[in-house]
Amino acid sequence: MPAEPFNGVIDISHHNGTVNLQKASENGIVGVVQKATQGQTYVDPTFKGNRTKAKNAGLLFGAYHFGTGADGVLQADHFINTIQPDESTLLVLDLEANPQGPNMPLVEARAFVTHVNEVTGRFPGLYSGHYIKALLGTQTDPVLAQCWFWLAQYGPTPVVPTNWPTWTMWQYTDGGQGPEPHSVPGVGRCDRDRFNGTEAQLRTLWTGANA
Numbered sequence: 518m519p520a521e522p523f524n525g526v527i528d529i530s531h532h533n534g535t536v537n538l539q540k541a542s543e544n545g546i547v548g549v550v551q552k553a554t555q556g557q558t559y560v561d562p563t564f565k566g567n568r569t570k571a572k573n574a575g576l577l578f579g580a581y582h583f584g585t586g587a588d589g590v591l592q593a594d595h596f597i598n599t600i601q602p603d604e605s606t607l608l609v610l611d612l613e614a615n616p617q618g619p620n621m622p623l624v625e626a627r628a629f630v631t632h633v634n635e636v637t638g639r640f641p642g643l644y645s646g647h648y649i650k651a652l653l654g655t656q657t658d659p660v661l662a663q664c665w666f667w668l669a670q671y672g673p674t675p676v677v678p679t680n681w682p683t684w685t686m687w688q689y690t691d692g693g694q695g696p697e698p699h700s701v702p703g704v705g706r707c708d709r710d711r712f713n714g715t716e717a718q719l720r721t722l723w724t725g726a727n728a
């Protein structure tokens with residue numbers, strides 16, 4: 518039988534306030550994905566501090582970019598220049614509806630992930646839920662299909678777009694909606710994520726191998 522999904526990842530941003538990642542690491546969390554950037558200029562004010570906290574706690578660390586309607590290549594450059602990733606930094610594009618302005622269209626999402634691959638040698642993960650399902654419908658996208666898929670869905674059963682054979686990570690709760698557990702010691706209620714495999718496989722993904 519396949520292994521149970523590994524529930525040891527959280528994703529955070531400035532909305533989570535001050536976090537104690539050492540305490541989180543002592544309570545089953547092994548990886549944290551932090552918001553780094555948005556659009557062409559914004560940098561999350563908690564990014565650098567939380568990266569240091571994660572490293573000091575021995576956690577796997579990743580960074581995500583919230584996509585907007587601006588030029589995808591310029592957004593990718595802003596993301597990479599801000600985070601200065603090494604081989605152990607998990608990279609993710611957050612593709613969802615933008616409440617503050619134009620949404621990122623498919624053409625700019627493709628440009629973003631392609632440029633990240635050209636610069637770093639690996640495609641980022643793609644985080645999305647209803648938005649990518651609405652954009653693709655029953656169609657497929659061969660460029661975005663090269664990204665491992667991180668599903669956002671706060672229900673009991675993950676439903677994956679036809680563009681991917683399965684989910685790699687699943688954000689099953691935002692700390693309020695979705696299945697339990699919702700909170701993490703040291704962080705409180707937060708976005709929690711299951712990995713579709715073992716902890717060892719998660720660590721392999723994190724070091725640059727596509728799932």
